[in-house]
Amino acid sequence: MLVVDQLTKRFGANTAVDNASFTVDRPKMIGIIGRSGAGKSTFLRMMNRLTDATEGEIRFEGRNVLALKGAEKRAWQSDCAMIFQQFNLVPRMDVVSNVLHGTLAKRPALSTVFNLYPREDIHRAIDILERLGIADHAAKRAEALSGGQQQRVAIARALMQDPKVILADEPIASLDPMNAQIVMEALRRIHDEDGRMVIANLHTLDTARRYCDRVIGMRDGRIVFDGTPEQLTTGVARDIYGAGADFSEDATSTEIRDPVAETEIRQAEVAI
Numbered sequence: 001m002l003v004v005d006q007l008t009k010r011f012g013a014n015t016a017v018d019n020a021s022f023t024v025d026r027p028k029m030i031g032i033i034g035r036s037g038a039g040k041s042t043f044l045r046m047m048n049r050l051t052d053a054t055e056g057e058i059r060f061e062g063r064n065v066l067a068l069k070g071a072e073k074r075a076w077q078s079d080c081a082m083i084f085q086q087f088n089l090v091p092r093m094d095v096v097s098n099v100l101h102g103t104l105a106k107r108p109a110l111s112t113v114f115n116l117y118p119r120e121d122i123h124r125a126i127d128i129l130e131r132l133g134i135a136d137h138a139a140k141r142a143e144a145l146s147g148g149q150q151q152r153v154a155i156a157r158a159l160m161q162d163p164k165v166i167l168a169d170e171p172i173a174s175l176d177p178m179n180a181q182i183v184m185e186a187l188r189r190i191h192d193e194d195g196r197m198v199i200a201n202l203h204t205l206d207t208a209r210r211y212c213d214r215v216i217g218m219r220d221g222r223i224v225f226d227g228t229p230e231q232l233t234t235g236v237a238r239d240i241y242g243a244g245a246d247f248s249e250d251a252t253s254t255e256i257r258d259p260v261a262e263t264e265i266r267q268a269e270v271a272i
């Protein structure tokens with residue numbers, strides 16, 4: 001259903017993504033790992049057309065999405081919702097309105113100007129917030145929420161688009177380990193229960209191993225690993241990160257070893 005074919009992006013002399021190819025035959029949860037500057041964000045930005053490719057194709061369900069223009073391009077951007085490290089919410093706006101922003105692309109311009117949302121959209125927004133365990137915060141300003149809660153609002157906004165693919169660019173990089181787990185659990189459940197493809201750039205190996213079905217490793221713009229979490233051995237990881245013999249997985253770990261925090265996570269997971 002997704003074919004990335006010899007995809008390249010150059011910024012002047014710098015090749016950010018270098019002849020990358022892979023195929024996904026059914027919705028999966030995919031983690032992309034690699035050190036800073038490996039090309040992970042550039043790849044996601046090409047996927048949802050925030051950045052144009054220099055060469056190559058991305059075909060989704062048979063169509064080259066890199067060639068789409070106008071309304072078709074906007075429809076594709078709505079089909080592959082993006083979540084960012086910094087949440088990108090409107091801080092002073094309440095949570096429900098932030099979530100309803102996810103429908104903007106599909107609504108007439110005038111209703112957008114006057115902030116008019118159909119009743120069924122408001123109900124759907126609340127349902128999604130409930131599903132993510134944050135409906136109690138619906139009326140609060142987004143800026144009043146914790147980072148983990150804000151990221152769940154961003155996920156809710158993405159779900160309002162009813163996307164086929166969720167692209168998450170370092171979704172937990174700004175979160176403490178407890179909130180990181182809650183957010184990753186939410187993404188995993190959305191994948192399992194809705195059958196949506198999730199592609200997440202992740203900076204920690206253990207997160208990729210724990211939540212993803214498939215891991216793609218990038219180094220200097222190239223795909224240097226593509227396999228299951230089990231195949232992602234320490235030796236392979238060392239290769240992806242280009243680290244020496246002193247490479248330590250603990251340096252990239254988000255594991256929680258605090259039993260109180262573990263209990264809080266389980267409670268939050270029940271709510272999702």
Ligand SMILES: Nc1ncnc2c1ncn2[C@@H]1O[C@H](COP(=O)(O)OP(=O)(O)OP(=O)(O)O)[C@@H](O)[C@H]1O
Binds near residue numbers: 038
């Ligand atoms: N708009 C841009 N203009 C010029 N160079 C860019 C631009 N965006 C990215 N690059 C370069 O492309 C390369 C890949 O960057 P990219 O952000 O995709 O990597 P990354 O793996 O996502 O790293 P990070 O985790 O630090 O964001 C880097 O060398 C970066 O400097």
